[in-house]
Amino acid sequence: MAMPAVAAPPAKVDLATPLGVRQAARAGAITGATADMANGHVQGNLAILPKDLAAEFLRFCQLNPKPCPIIGMSEPGSPRIPTLGADLDIRTDLPRYRIWRDGRLVDEPTDITAHWRDDLVAFVIGCSFSFEEALRADGLPLRHIELGRNVAMWRTSIACVPAGRFAGPLVVSMRPFTPADAIRAIQITSRFPSVHGAPVHIGLPEAIGIRDITRPDYGDRSEVRAGELPVFWACGVTPQAVIAAAKPAFAITHAPGAMLVTDLRNSRLAVL
């Protein structure tokens, strides 16, 4: 029996599985945020750089593993990352991308096949969705989700370790908790070192250069209520900010919220 040369698009969009989400993105059936899709599976930030910059960026990530945990990386020129999904094609499988030239955003396509080059290297970097799932599964309330907002993020006075053209401040996300819940959140996220791991700070925002806890540099305003402590995690916006600051001649990233959905299970990222 003859096999079709190209797989037909799925008859029905299935956003409950990683393959289904990737197929939907590939077919153009989804073009925005991937939150709450393929629950239980790891979603990642995307950074694509030409080979020469990629080597420096890899070194930056190795030197700053808390904000830049690499969970997958392609061979130069290859759009495949089989460890994250056998069928995965990094050029088509995210709902939306951003194209950067000389540090300026020039396009937001849903497919980057036309932009692909044989010197490009794709990096997939862990994101807080993974540890947030573990926090929610343990019954810990996440304020920004309750409020239907993006998590609040700040540039801090903590400098990343620089590597070549990549340098800049650590960006952190903040989630408020009661003290007992904060202790539990530290325990739970310590189990996930490959998706930012334990918090980097707790309780004293000014000590890391945050002057106004009500006004984040990225994301939406949060609320730290009486009897709560702000808890700060290293954030995947750090590498994005560092790439933007380096103003590379050419780069591609995911569009905010439109992540790569991988076959990895969040629970398998737990070290214990």
Add this chain to the structure above:
Amino acid sequence: MAMPAVAAPPAKVDLATPLGVRQAARAGAITGATADMANGHVQGNLAILPKDLAAEFLRFCQLNPKPCPIIGMSEPGSPRIPTLGADLDIRTDLPRYRIWRDGRLVDEPTDITAHWRDDLVAFVIGCSFSFEEALRADGLPLRHIELGRNVAMWRTSIACVPAGRFAGPLVVSMRPFTPADAIRAIQITSRFPSVHGAPVHIGLPEAIGIRDITRPDYGDRSEVRAGELPVFWACGVTPQAVIAAAKPAFAITHAPGAMLVTDLRNSRLAVL
């Protein structure tokens, strides 16, 4: 060859090993605090109660494992706890004891053989020395040790789960840390659930009924400096306070600081 009926006292006091410390206590060669003796080995709080009260106390400890982690327990009437030391005799192996009648301290002997009864049950309860060793080994500074003081402790507004005649507030010990060190201290002590485990509170003393962080209810005054957070652990003084409040007709405890030194290694209490 004839064996002597009673073992001769050790020719030389060796306070570096658990057996050496117990032999020294047995011989009357040490009569006070055991801090920094037999480093690397678990020291325990002692509580001895008549059989009927012991059943209620055991239930209290089971219901309140964070302040009352039982690491050893004798059979009624037996002064032996072989799991903590093959030679161990609870009547002679602590440097100093306290005898309580109707809730009043009546004697502080160095040997309780004359007080022993065949209805007594001995409880050995884990103490913070074990996790403090792990914190120090990781390079975390302990303020009270730097200052040569006892750790500061408070009665909190958190009620223990009552059991029979035993009830009362949770007592906590406090150690100040920078935020990053506090996160590390939470990780380390989480590995030691049988010696109080993770902190119960951090950062907001008033939320657990502590009005003045400079004035502890037990131990010595501590200092929380600018840029530090107070971190609170459940404390082995809790069961002692609860026993004192119950005013049992008869009870024996260790004298403050004069602990039982066991053969258990602190590192073996780590769950991971």
